[in-house]
Amino acid sequence: MTAVSSERTLDQLGHGEQGRIVRVxxxxxxxxxxxxxxxxxxxxxxxTGVAPMGDPLELLVKGYHLSLRKAEARLIIVESVNASNL
Known part of the structure; x- marks a missing residue:
């Protein structure tokens, strides 16, 4: 079974959604x-979270939580694939 993948910026992930970093x-x-x-x-x-006004974003990476501004998250391209392939 082939995984469906699409590239987008990190700020476009939905709450709880996972992606794999393609480019920074x-x-x-x-x-x-x-x-x-x-x-x-x-x-x-x-x-893992979004501030009430939409900025910053809270991420889980390498087992720790990290907050990034949306402007910074837009610089990171991620590939969204189904959870079983991550």
Whole structure:
């Protein structure tokens, strides 16, 4: 059975939805900071919460919770696949 996948930015994940990081872009310093926080290609990430006004987003990555602004989350491309393939 083939998994259905689609690429979108991290801020487009729904609450509780998981994705696998495909690419991290942005200016050099910000990109380095995101990578240092564990947001690296191939890593699984789950959107666990959204602040009342929609910003920031709370993520679960590598077993810890991380908050990112939507503007930063837009720099991260994730592949959404069904949970059994993550």
């Amino acid at each position: 872009s942005g200016e050099r310093t910000l990109r380095r900071r995101l990578l240092d926080m564990g947001l690296v290609t191939g890593e699984k990430v789950t959107l």
